[in-house]
Amino acid sequence: MNTRRLSKLMLMVFIILPFSVSAISVGDTVPSFKARTIDGSKSLALEDYRGKVVLLDFWASWCPPCLKSLPKYNDLRREIGTTDFEIVAVNVDENTDDAKKFLQKHPVSYPVAKDPKGILPGVFGVKAMPTSYLIDKNGVVQYVHAAFKDGDMEKIKAEIEKLIAN
Amino acid sequence: MKNTCAVLLVFLFNFLLMACSSVSPWERGILAKTEMAWEPYALRGQLEEHVYFSKEGSSGGYGVGGGGCGCN
Numbered sequence: 001m002n003t004r005r006l007s008k009l010m011l012m013v014f015i016i017l018p019f020s021v022s023a024i025s026v027g028d029t030v031p032s033f034k035a036r037t038i039d040g041s042k043s044l045a046l047e048d049y050r051g052k053v054v055l056l057d058f059w060a061s062w063c064p065p066c067l068k069s070l071p072k073y074n075d076l077r078r079e080i081g082t083t084d085f086e087i088v089a090v091n092v093d094e095n096t097d098d099a100k101k102f103l104q105k106h107p108v109s110y111p112v113a114k115d116p117k118g119i120l121p122g123v124f125g126v127k128a129m130p131t132s133y134l135i136d137k138n139g140v141v142q143y144v145h146a147a148f149k150d151g152d153m154e155k156i157k158a159e160i161e162k163l164i165a166n
Numbered sequence: 167m168k169n170t171c172a173v174l175l176v177f178l179f180n181f182l183l184m185a186c187s188s189v190s191p192w193e194r195g196i197l198a199k200t201e202m203a204w205e206p207y208a209l210r211g212q213l214e215e216h217v218y219f220s221k222e223g224s225s226g227g228y229g230v231g232g233g234g235c236g237c238n
Contacts, residue, residue, distance in 0.1 A: 058192065063198070126191055129194070
């Protein structure tokens with residue numbers, strides 16, 4: 001290989017490499033992971049909920065739409081029940097105390113894991129905050145919802161009910 | 167020798183490219199703080215903008231939307 005081709009190759013590698021990060025999208029099987037709960041008391045694994053439809057929600061205390069989404073998800077969980085459905089939240093605050101304060105004001109009854117280093121959102125390729133991944137009973141992502149606005153709940157609920165019925 | 171210098175130059179240039187980094191959506195906690203906004207005081211900002219366009223006879227093209235949290 002001559003030096004000119006080598007130079008071109010090196011340039012391409014350096015430019016393309018940062019953009020070649022894989023992300024989880026519809027149709028992908030979610031990777032198994034374990035994370036500590038927000039209070040650090042126990043370990044939480046997504047695989048524990050295999051057989052249920054799972055809404056995996058990435059959120060942070062500094063994210064204004066999360067202020068809307070968390071109470072609505074909590075209401076949704078109460079409405080649908082946990083026989084065939086569960087919400088697993090992953091908090092990505094760098095300072096977990098901020099998340100704890102947020103949860104004191106806006107408590108939720110579903111499990112919340114902490115990921116202050118942001119490893120999981122990196123693996124999933126989160127593009128906005130909050131982002132929710134709807135995972136079917138076999139662990140396959142069936143729907144991805146980025147951000148959260150008033151009126152989004154109807155669409156999310158319909159997708160959940162569709163997966164539970166399958 | 168000339169080619170080797172070219173390769174070295176490209177290599178060094180690539181290191182400069184590596185200095186450019188993007189902030190991921192989940193890393194914007196500090197950017198989302200009030201003090202990081204272009205105008206953290208909305209009321210004062212509106213007043214200043216009003217004074218500005220009254221004096222300059224122009225409006226718009228001023229500021230940016232959002233507080234930098236990258237939520238949407």
